[in-house]
Amino acid sequence: MADAVIPAPAPDEQARSDAALHDSVHGLRERDPLASAAVPFVPWQKWVGAVAVVVLVVALVAATTGTLIILTALCTVAYLVTLADRVLLLSRGLARDAIMTIPDDRARSVPDADLPRYTVLVPAYNEPEVIGDLIGAMDAIDYPADKLEVLLLLEADDEVTIDAAEAAGLGEVCTILRIPPAQPRTKPKACNYALHYATGEIITIFDAEDRPDPLQLRRVVAALADLDHDVACVQAKLAFHNGSQNMLAAWFTADYALWFNFLLPGLMRSDSPIPLGGTSNHIRADVLSEIGAWDPHNVTEDADLGVRIAARGYRTAVLDSTTLEEANPDPINWIRQRSRWYKGYLQTWLVHMRRPVALWRTLGTVGMFRFTTLLAGTPVIACLNMVFWLVTLSWILGQPALVAQVFPAYVYFPALVCLVLGNATILYSNLVAVRETENPRLWWACLTVPLYWLLMSVAAIKGTYQLFANPSYWEKTVHGLAS
Template identity: 65%
Template sequence: MRTHWEILDAHTVTPEQQQYALDRAINGLRDDDPRQSAAKPLLGWQKPVLLSLLAIAVAFAVWRPMETAVTLIGLCTLAYLLTLGDRVLIFRRGLASRPIVIPDDVARAIPEDELPAYTILVPAYNEPEVVADLIGAMDSLEYPRDRLQVLLLLEADDQVTIDAAEACGESDVITILLVPPAEPRTKPKACNYGLHFATGDIVTIFDAEDLPEPLQLRRVVAAFRNLSDDVACVQAKLVYHNGHQNLLTAWFTAEYGLWFGYLLPGMMVSTSPIPLGGTSNHLRREMLQGIGAWDPFNVTEDADLGLRIAANGYRTAVIDSYTLEEANSDPINWIRQRSRWYKGYLQTWLVHIRRPVKLYRTLGLRSFIRFTLVLAGTPIIAVLNLLFWFITVLWFLGQPAVVGEVFPDLIYFPALVAMIIGNFTVMYMNMIALREDDRSDLLLAALTVWLFWLMMSVAAAKGCYQMIRQPSFWEKTFHGLAEKPDEDAAHRAAAQK
């Protein structure tokens, strides 16, 4: 593979310019507009307002403990019902309008001289076991090599991954770009650094273990041609190739099928902000640079970027192209990953709520409410599940009087609807999604998904705790725990879904 220094020579980049690229990668968004950066979790009015609300809640809890408990449980029940109703609405829209389909012949019909320059960023850290698969995945892409730039972003002090990459030999499409070591050690910081050296009109991200379907780039180009100019991003679907490894990977696979196949398309047609996936989001480079690129301090930079796209008046489309990924097969590793996602959702909500009036005017009432329900509601409700499950167990064990007192009729019956009908509805949506995708092999996962919800709650509690103690700490997810898939068979199976 070509080395980092050859890139610098090719672009006559001086060490001073290299330092400038690193500084912008870390501080660009924070310097240009601090209120869009998660470098500080709370800014301006947020800290005094949150502390005041906490003080008021504590004061009422001391003065009128039972009334305070009833009020808080009532508010939580309302949040459950709103979230459930909104999720059903999104799912119905997603069923009626699936991701945008670009047929193979349409994708291949674009003349090579009309294809735009494309840059693929592949950040990897401490992943020697999967980086070798990258060459085969990139070589399989049907895109002219003279219009394709693949930057493998490696930390300069990650010698084990550098050695593994160099051991793969020469590649006519992949270039190693060494990112100078600096805090924060996050994926978005590496992507920002790589963006400084990008030459493509369209930029996308793949993880080192990703297996994108060969026509994905051409499909995206065709989609951009047919879509309006306000579409700044095209998101492809993420599909797991190891869904049968164990029950955890089956749960994860079913969840992603529902999310990328139905919920994101439902958000797309309702013009709601779309939290992007971690990879396979294809972005117009000019737009990306114009809105500040990725936030290096946000641990779910994809969700944050999706919200920032919407907040700046742009839209995201979802395309019926897929990228094969490895589902987390280890419970501890999965909780590390999911807790980071939940923490990042809270980070993203806190960042974008700093300008509530401006955001409301840009998104409108419905999308503004959905933004709160998805970004803040998802992790908070997952934590609240632990509390309400505990209360339910207490009631069945001994029916203590205090449980009945905090659930008067006005709250008890809506809460019962949320618990029984809500849980059934979520399971039913999973079943419908599996039926539509012909995934009867995941039926056991759909029927036992309540165990998956328990793991989500544990991860959410950890994420909320880390939000207070380590807001920008990037908890590493380890890959390479699954057997290497038969790529041809995996692509054929995914294409049928």
């Protein structure tokens, strides 16, 4: 198969492909340069960052102890405020009406003639191991074949995956769309290219290892019919089919159970921007075109798109329909994946903070606060955790004089609250999540989750470093590791 000659496309088709490729890479940057992460930092952000570093260094040299006390106090306040808000989101997410629910009979009751045309985008690269299962999962979707378009987005030079897909048989609804090789080789670039060929009124994405609820598309159509017209996106829940494979998979599963079942619904009830998951987000095609589709230079294009939806005055709903994915069971592979997420969160925050006043007017004060704590706060706090753990360890082992000076009583006791009450609250939240999602066997993962936080901290430090060293580099996550 490697020696097969692929016929050259017709001139008009080649021109269409070239235009689609150019737009998929450069379209957002050309239409709205400030919305693109192609440039990681705009000039004023560089200047503000440089001045902040200089001021910090001067303060540390001139008044080391006082500066460290102030920094520690500020970090403690940020921890406590963020923790209180997460508890508030959890309490709202626990409400029975926090999430959209469409029963099976209601989903099936929509006549086929009334269903809109649907396009499913499935980007995959170098994943021959899972492509057969993927095609089977797409064939299992309960939606009329004449209104369902499934585009397998495969790089034109990824012959091993193309061969595997053709050998598996594409079924009734799947079509291979070859993506011309071009930098950046990212999932959002492939999806942008596919939009030039998509015909659906609603667009969704599934990853190569996904097993979506067969009724999910019908549920989305029914949900959109019930919701206000300003709802542009419906995010389904994500869970894992191999959550008990090992300790890391169990931690990951408990993490997702809390996020998709309670925190995201809590965000929906508060009209705060929702960082979308990388899969199973169903978006109206007209709105997707209006807001500029995906940013090919942002390595968490899903979170960025969720914020852009909110920044344009639209809303996202969370649907009680689950797509099963593969929990990453390998620590190195997991750190690669999570560091990309953290880097992308920081990218997204930096991009949208280029116009902070306009964003604040759209999101409001609470929405702006949650946008900052989720997208900037999550990776920054994960990085700071490592610092504070090392400080705590040094205190336990030797109680150096500098640590004692930095923690006077008015700093020490709030920090102690963060350590004891904060950790206990998060442990309890995870226990609630696995109980409510009927995963009681994962209680042991909840009780050992501080070890998971250590991995998160390593990933956050790596992702923050890469934000400066290689901002648009997409670290590929290896799939097919589930036992």
